[in-house]
Amino acid sequence: MLVPTPERGSRKNKKEEKRRIARIGANPFARIRAIRRFLFLIPTHHDKNLPLPYDVSMSKPDPNLPSAGPDRCVHWFRQATPYIHAHRGRTFVIAFGGEAVAEAGFSELVHDLALLHGLGIRLVLVHGARPQIEERLERRGAALHYVKGLRVTDAEALACVKEAAGAVRVEIEALFSLGLANSPMAGVRIPVASGNFVTAKPLGVLDGIDYRHTGVVRRIDRASLRWRLDDGAVALMSPIGYSPTGEVFNLSAVDMASSAAIALGADKLIFLLEEPGVADASGGLISNLLGQDVEALLTDAPDMPEELAQSLRAGAHACIQGVERVHLIGRRTLGALLRELFTHDGAGTMITASPYEELRPARIDDVGGILELLRPLEQQDILVRRSRERLETEIDRFSLMERDGMVIACVAIHCFPAADLAELACVAVHPDYRSRARGDKLLEYVVAIARRQGIGRLFVLTTQTAHWFCERGFEPVGLEELPLEKQALYNYRRNSKVFIKTL
């Protein structure tokens, strides 16, 4: 049954918010959320305190989205366009358990993966096979032993591992080969490449326990994988590795995925899990985590499901080793993978090495993204029109916030040290990302730059945003307060109001 999510700002929600704030001091999960909030890292869906497990139909409807019909499809495509461009040519390593393969809905996941391949994403898939292995052991009247979450693979278990991994691989290859006229993959030919990509070594003897044929990754054959990807294939990795002595080892799919992502320098490592993501103590989904916070989170949550804990640990490690983004997504949520990759709210938990929306100085290759953000505001006469050439010349004055390759906010500062003034210009936040204090953050950032240069006052010229600046300590002044060179350029047709803030 679906539980309706309270609207943001409703009385019920405000009460819940107060309770949540009261919990923050004592609760480590809430503390992490509070830090994330402070760092402006939390997208909207985080605030909804989604109960887990949840369903996509519970998310708040977008008021700008047509309710039905072809318009909705056009709107969806347009909002997804920046993500389509950003993901093209990128390498994603996607891991999923044998549980996903065993379910009837698995073909839908394969269709989504085929779509990603069609959009130019280089895919490396890593599958698990735990239920398939256990089923085979059960049939033989044997059992797979686990010690501290690590499996012990004896000769009989290894035979089951080989059989199960082979069967799952064939199943996946068959689904990728499906091209019936009435299927979403009609007319598509997707080559799938599997092979001996992983060199393994034995886990060995730990605390007196010999783990026998359970192994760990020693090396990933990066060149072979890249060659398959360059050739347009989807690379498929089974949880098996081979040693130079010719032995076969049973590996953890999670570690294998993390090792492959690190070796390839993948842009994303994605775990499709039984859980919808990482939940905080109140059951809300944690949208963003820093790699460095993961260990503390694991220590504070000793009861976390094993698969989730392993993925968190492996994901944090991959982040520290240079994988830009790690996503933990619940595979049971309809279309969760596509939502995470192609909507600004996402659907799971993302781990990054550094704050997700770090403000940084703009570079020359950001000009296109900044223009895309500013053009609609120029057309509405909110901002003065700037040519590409002018923007290129003045790029050193700009700073921006980037999210998944898309410029979502920018600001420029132009210093007039002789007049003890700096101009704040081109403050803009993408409409989808407003009202979450990003504007305040841009302002704080520019104030810090001005202060560092020993400048004591900030001015702005505005036609439609006067109140926003007044509420942040700007005061109306006459044109004569501006530096002379700025007065000379004043556009009387625009008739902008002038405001100054003393720092």
Ligand SMILES: CC(C)(COP(=O)(O)OP(=O)(O)OC[C@H]1O[C@@H](n2cnc3c(N)ncnc32)[C@H](O)[C@@H]1OP(=O)(O)O)[C@@H](O)C(=O)NCCC(=O)NCCS
């Ligand atoms: C102004 C702007 C940068 C604020 O960005 P933001 O990330 O939404 O800012 P914050 O979250 O810090 O502030 C949001 C608050 O500002 C208010 N606000 C937004 N635009 C406003 C405007 N033109 N006048 C008055 N208040 C405004 C919002 O209503 C909200 O207030 P509320 O929470 O009380 O409802 C953003 O709205 C924007 O890009 N506007 C278009 C460009 C623009 O006007 N730039 C200034 C050119 S001089």
